[in-house]
Amino acid sequence: MDQMTIHILGCGSATPSLRHLPACQVVEYRGRLMMVDCGEGAQLSMRRAGLQMHRLTDIFISHLHGDHCLGLPGLLSTLSLQQTGGTLTVHTFPDGCRMFRQMVDFFAPRLSYDLRFNEISPKGGETLLDTPALTVTTFPLRHRVPCVGFRFDEKPKERHLRGDAANFHGIPPYLRRAIKQGADFTKPDGTVIPNELLTLPPDPSLSYAYCSDTLYFPALADAVRDVTLLYHEATYADDNLSKAAERFHSTASQAAMIARAASAGTLLLGHFSKAYNNENRHLAEARAIFPSTLLANEGLSLSVR
Amino acid sequence: MDQMTIHILGCGSATPSLRHLPACQVVEYRGRLMMVDCGEGAQLSMRRAGLQMHRLTDIFISHLHGDHCLGLPGLLSTLSLQQTGGTLTVHTFPDGCRMFRQMVDFFAPRLSYDLRFNEISPKGGETLLDTPALTVTTFPLRHRVPCVGFRFDEKPKERHLRGDAANFHGIPPYLRRAIKQGADFTKPDGTVIPNELLTLPPDPSLSYAYCSDTLYFPALADAVRDVTLLYHEATYADDNLSKAAERFHSTASQAAMIARAASAGTLLLGHFSKAYNNENRHLAEARAIFPSTLLANEGLSLSVR
Numbered sequence: 001m002d003q004m005t006i007h008i009l010g011c012g013s014a015t016p017s018l019r020h021l022p023a024c025q026v027v028e029y030r031g032r033l034m035m036v037d038c039g040e041g042a043q044l045s046m047r048r049a050g051l052q053m054h055r056l057t058d059i060f061i062s063h064l065h066g067d068h069c070l071g072l073p074g075l076l077s078t079l080s081l082q083q084t085g086g087t088l089t090v091h092t093f094p095d096g097c098r099m100f101r102q103m104v105d106f107f108a109p110r111l112s113y114d115l116r117f118n119e120i121s122p123k124g125g126e127t128l129l130d131t132p133a134l135t136v137t138t139f140p141l142r143h144r145v146p147c148v149g150f151r152f153d154e155k156p157k158e159r160h161l162r163g164d165a166a167n168f169h170g171i172p173p174y175l176r177r178a179i180k181q182g183a184d185f186t187k188p189d190g191t192v193i194p195n196e197l198l199t200l201p202p203d204p205s206l207s208y209a210y211c212s213d214t215l216y217f218p219a220l221a222d223a224v225r226d227v228t229l230l231y232h233e234a235t236y237a238d239d240n241l242s243k244a245a246e247r248f249h250s251t252a253s254q255a256a257m258i259a260r261a262a263s264a265g266t267l268l269l270g271h272f273s274k275a276y277n278n279e280n281r282h283l284a285e286a287r288a289i290f291p292s293t294l295l296a297n298e299g300l301s302l303s304v305r
Numbered sequence: 306m307d308q309m310t311i312h313i314l315g316c317g318s319a320t321p322s323l324r325h326l327p328a329c330q331v332v333e334y335r336g337r338l339m340m341v342d343c344g345e346g347a348q349l350s351m352r353r354a355g356l357q358m359h360r361l362t363d364i365f366i367s368h369l370h371g372d373h374c375l376g377l378p379g380l381l382s383t384l385s386l387q388q389t390g391g392t393l394t395v396h397t398f399p400d401g402c403r404m405f406r407q408m409v410d411f412f413a414p415r416l417s418y419d420l421r422f423n424e425i426s427p428k429g430g431e432t433l434l435d436t437p438a439l440t441v442t443t444f445p446l447r448h449r450v451p452c453v454g455f456r457f458d459e460k461p462k463e464r465h466l467r468g469d470a471a472n473f474h475g476i477p478p479y480l481r482r483a484i485k486q487g488a489d490f491t492k493p494d495g496t497v498i499p500n501e502l503l504t505l506p507p508d509p510s511l512s513y514a515y516c517s518d519t520l521y522f523p524a525l526a527d528a529v530r531d532v533t534l535l536y537h538e539a540t541y542a543d544d545n546l547s548k549a550a551e552r553f554h555s556t557a558s559q560a561a562m563i564a565r566a567a568s569a570g571t572l573l574l575g576h577f578s579k580a581y582n583n584e585n586r587h588l589a590e591a592r593a594i595f596p597s598t599l600l601a602n603e604g605l606s607l608s609v610r
Contacts, residue, residue, distance in 0.1 A: 015386055016349050016379075040379040041346050044321050066382040066412040073378075074321075074345040077371040081320055099411060106404060107371040 004029050004152070004206045004304040006229065009045035011270035011296035013235050013249075014067045016040070020272055021298055022067035023212060025231070026051055027152055029134055035059040036150060036210050042071030043078050049299065054084035054113075058129060060136065061092035062212035063147035069096060073103040076115060080108040087114040091128050093146060094119045122146030124223070139223035141214035143248045149223065152208040159199035169193055204228075206304045209264075213271060215245065216254035221261035229304045230264040231296070233271035237281040240273075252282035256289035270296035309334050309457070309511045309609040311534065314350035316575035316601035318540050318554075319372045321345070325577055326603055327372035328517060330536070331356055332457055334439055340364040341455060341515050347376030348383050354604065359389035359418075363434060365441065366397035367517035368452035374401060378408040381420060385413040392419040396433050398451060399424045427451030429528070444528035446519035448553045454528065457513040464504035474498055509533075511609045514569075518576065520550065521559035526566035534609045535569040536601070538576035542586040545578075557587035561594035575601035 005028040012020025022039025026046070033055045035042070046053055053075065061069050072090065079088070090100065097117035104115065120126055124140035133155055138148040158180035166176065171185055179185055185193045209224040211232045224230050232255035236244045244251050250258075252269055259267035267290050272279055279295050286293040294302070310333040317325025327344025331351070338360045340347065351358055358380065366374050377395065384393070395405065402422035409420065425431055429445035438460055446452040463485035471481065476490055484490055490498045514529040516537045529535050537560035541549045549556050555563075557574055564572035572595050577584055584600050591598040599607070 015383055016352070018349075018352060021349075022379075040376070041349065044323075044326075044346065047321070047323060064411070066379055070379045070382075070412070071345070074327075074371055074375045077375075078320055095411070099408070103404070103408075106369070106400070107375070 004154070004208060006208060006231070006268070006302045006304060007049055007051060008270070008296045008298060008300040008302070009042060009049060010037075010039045010298060011272060012067075013233075013271050013273050014065070015274050016067070017274035019277075020274070021045060022070070023062075023271060024071060025210070026056075027208060029152070031055070032057055034129075034136070034152075037062055037068040037212060038071040038075060039067050040070040040074075043075040045298070046075075049301075053079050054082055054086060056088055057086075058136070059088065059090045060128065060150050060210075061090065061096055062141070062149065062210070063143060063145050064093060064096045065145060065213070068212060069100075072100050073107060076100070076104050077108040079113060080111045082112070084113045087116065089116040089118050091118045091120050093122060120148065122148060124148050139209075139220075141211060141220070142217055143213045143215065147213055149209060149211045149214070149220075151210075151224065151227065154205040154207065156205055157202040159195070159202050161199055165193075165198045169198070171198070208304050211255075211258075213248070214250060215248040216250045216257070218257075218261060221258050224258065224262045224264065226263050228265040229268060229302070230259050230262065230266070231268045231270060232258055234269040234279075234282050234286065235271050235273045237276070238285055239281070240275070252279075252286040252293075253289055256286035256293060259290045259293070264290075265292065267293040268296050268302065269293060309459070309513060311513060311536070311573070311607045311609060312354055312356060313575070313601045313603060313605040313607070314347060314354060315342075315344045315603060316577060317372075318538075318576050318578050319370070320579050321372070322579035324582075325579070326350060327376070328367075328576060329376060330515070331361075332513060334457070336360070337362055339434075339441070339457075342367055342373040342517060343376040343380060344372050345375040345379075348380040350603070351380075354606075358384050359387055359391060361393055362391075363441070364393065364395045365433065365455050365515075366395065366401055367446070367454065367515070368448060368450055369398060369401045370450060370518070373517060374405070377405050378412060381405070381409050382413040384418060385416045387417070389418045392421065394421040394423050396423045396425050398427060425453065427453060429453050444514075444525075446516060446525070447522055448518045448520065452518055454514060454516045454519070454525075456515075456529065456532065459510040459512065461510055462507040464500070464507045466504055470498075470503045474503070476503070513609050516560075516563075518553070519555060520553040521555045521562070523562075523566060526563050529563065529567045529569065531568050533570040534573060534607070535564050535567065535571070536573045536575060537563055539574040539584075539587050539591065540576050540578045542581070543590050544586070545580070557584075557591040557598075558594055561591035561598060564595045564598070569595075570597065572598040573601050573607065574598060577601075 009024040010021030023037040129136035234252035235249035314329040315326030328342040434441035539557035540554035
């Protein structure tokens with residue numbers, strides 16, 4: 001199983017169309033499911049993608065526009081019909097916590113699971129999740145309403161112990177963990193074997209950043225620096241450059257400029273306006289700037305690697 | 306064009322499945338679109354069915370369970386992006402008016418149309434719409450929460466003036482309207498020609514009744530007496546007779562008993578539980594009691610005749 005997979009459930013913009021659903025995706029990490037934005041229809045899209053709702057642990061909402069969060073009341077109500085137990089945390093701005101809590105209280109007064117609301121700040125810089133293997137942090141975006149992006153970072157992994165060297169130097173099993181974490185090995189005779197002779201570098205830590213809706217601003221590259229996969233909105237192509245700025249959205253080229261400046265591994269474009277019949281133009285314009293670009297689409301599951 | 310058409314956009318029950326969407330339908334009457342219940346995804350289903358949202362004049366909500374109304378915030382917000390103008394009235398219980406007004410105020414603070422909320426009573430017996438050609442009235446259902454059904458009735462139509470008789474008796478044009486409405490004709494010499502010699506009976510008035518979620522209770526037949534088309538929930542088949550009663554739902558047989566007792570023209574079954582892989586059993590059990598029974602399905606457009 002891949003360690004980190006992004007499931008695209010919706011990658012359209014404000015007005016739903018027959019081609020794209022409103023914003024919603026699921027980050028699957030070692031069997032844990034975390035939803036990022038929750039547009040109308042999210043519960044049905046999960047079912048369609050074969051993702052079990054009761055495995056959701058967190059829902060991160062980037063901002064309180066309807067196309068990014070109106071799937072919440074239905075999803076949270078239906079989950080309650082499933083008698084799931086467990087805990088689910090919705091991370092959103094205080095207004096959203098208040099409003100969706102009220103909706104859930106009305107539509108699902110007897111919840112079968114522990115629903116928590118975590119009030120987040122539009123300023124970014126918060127750590128929303130910190131497990132032994134992964135952190136989820138926020139960074140500010142620039143949209144018409146307060147808006148944050150989310151960054152998923154695997155923590156540094158252990159180095160690989162070289163079996164031949166471990167045997168040659170007679171490393172006892174109880175010391176192996178420490179050596180994988182970087183310690184040198186001191187032999188009974190006092191000789192110190194440096195770590196680099198005993199281990200190989202760790203697997204790279206994977207990272208994913210999600211930029212839902214934002215005006216282009218170059219400093220965004222700092223927030224998403226070196227991510228393995230960058231999802232960036234590309235509501236428009238360059239034919240609507242001025243409209244993008246007016247509406248605090250980006251073009252595909254601008255998303256590519258951010259990816260290039262951030263030294264991202266791969267760029268995934270989404271949040272497409274319904275004004276386009278396809279996204280060939282977005283793709284071509286972005287690839288001219290950042291070749292490793294892909295288009296999001298409903299049903300796409302992409303391994304982060 | 307048919308005068309009255311029912312478009313089924315969703316005919317599943319509480320938990321959405323891959324087979325059925327939550328409750329939603331559109332009654333089209335002489336170009337006017339009226340929505341009945343508005344489950345999550347309603348706006349997308351309208352688009353899929355080729356029904357233009359800006360033609361909606363009324364949305365009738367039978368009760369405040371999520372699967373009957375959680376499509377409202379998205380639909381009302383999207384409508385605002387379309388710069389439609391016009392007036393749309395949402396008819397629902399006071400709690401729903403309050404809650405959805407608040408959602409719309411938050412998600413679409415600058416509406417481009419006149420959105421009205423009409424507080425209805427769970428007791429039924431109200432006239433929600435009264436146009437020159439049509440009335441929409443409510444009647445009480447028995448569910449776990451307050452719930453009403455809706456009845457659409459065409460007003461009596463004009464009689465057909467017989468052209469041959471009109472010519473023979475020399476009826477002047479300015480009297481024709483009165484005669485179509487039932488008046489006799491008095492000739493210049495004082496002879497009275499009775500209306501029945503001058504006209505043929507009017508076309509029958511069409512009617513449609515919608516019973517969203519209800520326990521079986523025989524008195525319901527009085528409320529839906531003589532309707533041309535009866536939509537009645539059939540969440541379960543007879544294999545779940547006791548579960549139906551526990552949950553204040555009906556079986557297909559019970560729906561058929563109501564249709565028979567009411568002398569309905571045709572029965573349309575819906576609100577199917579996701580526990581069934583198909584509704585063959587519902588159909589067979591209902592037809593054994595009321596032969597003129599059909600199954601609802603997403604995408605079905607049915608003329609009332």
